[in-house]
Amino acid sequence: MSRYLIDRIDALPNVEVHVGVEVAALEGDRESGLSAAVFRNFRDGAMQRCALRHMFLFIGAEPNSDWARGCVAADSKGFIVTGGGALPLETSRAGVFAIGDVRAGSTKRVAAAVGEGAAVVAQIHSMLSERAAKEPK
Numbered sequence: 001m002s003r004y005l006i007d008r009i010d011a012l013p014n015v016e017v018h019v020g021v022e023v024a025a026l027e028g029d030r031e032s033g034l035s036a037a038v039f040r041n042f043r044d045g046a047m048q049r050c051a052l053r054h055m056f057l058f059i060g061a062e063p064n065s066d067w068a069r070g071c072v073a074a075d076s077k078g079f080i081v082t083g084g085g086a087l088p089l090e091t092s093r094a095g096v097f098a099i100g101d102v103r104a105g106s107t108k109r110v111a112a113a114v115g116e117g118a119a120v121v122a123q124i125h126s127m128l129s130e131r132a133a134k135e136p137k
């Protein structure tokens with residue numbers, strides 16, 4: 001998340017930010033709604049119960065790239081590295097491309113991901129035509 005947004009949220013007097021935790025339980029009922037949440041700390045597993053009425057979960061910043069481990073190069077956080085090969089969006093494995101949020105160094109925005117999606121099509125076409133040109137006639 002952008003630093004300026006974190007700072008603005010942090011500065012709000014009516015918002016409490018909990019980082020490095022996951023939701024272990026929610027309390028409440030249909031009539032009165034949410035009344036509390038129990039957070040589990042990722043580091044030590046400690047539980048913390050907070051009385052609250054509203055909650056916003058910020059998830060989505062961690063790449064789901066474990067399945068590609070050992071197949072393509074990734075940075076220390078699991079974002080897939082591109083640009084070392086023949087084409088800018090190609091990974092460390094020839095013919096395998098990465099675009100959007102999962103790509104190391106990408107701008108984590110919708111428009112950027114869509115743009116990379118458009119760009120990678122041209123790069124795949126280029127790779128295929130180069131391979132076809134090398135094939136014996």
Ligand SMILES: Cc1cc2nc3c(=O)[nH]c(=O)nc-3n(C[C@H](O)[C@H](O)[C@H](O)COP(=O)(O)OP(=O)(O)OC[C@H]3O[C@@H](n4cnc5c(N)ncnc54)[C@H](O)[C@@H]3O)c2cc1C
Pocket residue numbers: 058059060061064067099100101102107108109110111113
């Ligand atoms: C809370 C939050 C708020 C945001 N707000 C904004 C905003 O206001 N403006 C903005 O421009 N951007 C915003 N972003 C960023 C934006 O959502 C991303 O940049 C964009 O969605 C990236 O698109 P993507 O296609 O690369 O990845 P994603 O949208 O994450 O799509 C990846 C897809 O792949 C699927 N997937 C994952 N693993 C596998 C697998 N193994 N097999 C099959 N499918 C799989 C996922 O389910 C998902 O559908 C926000 C992100 C978050 C988390």
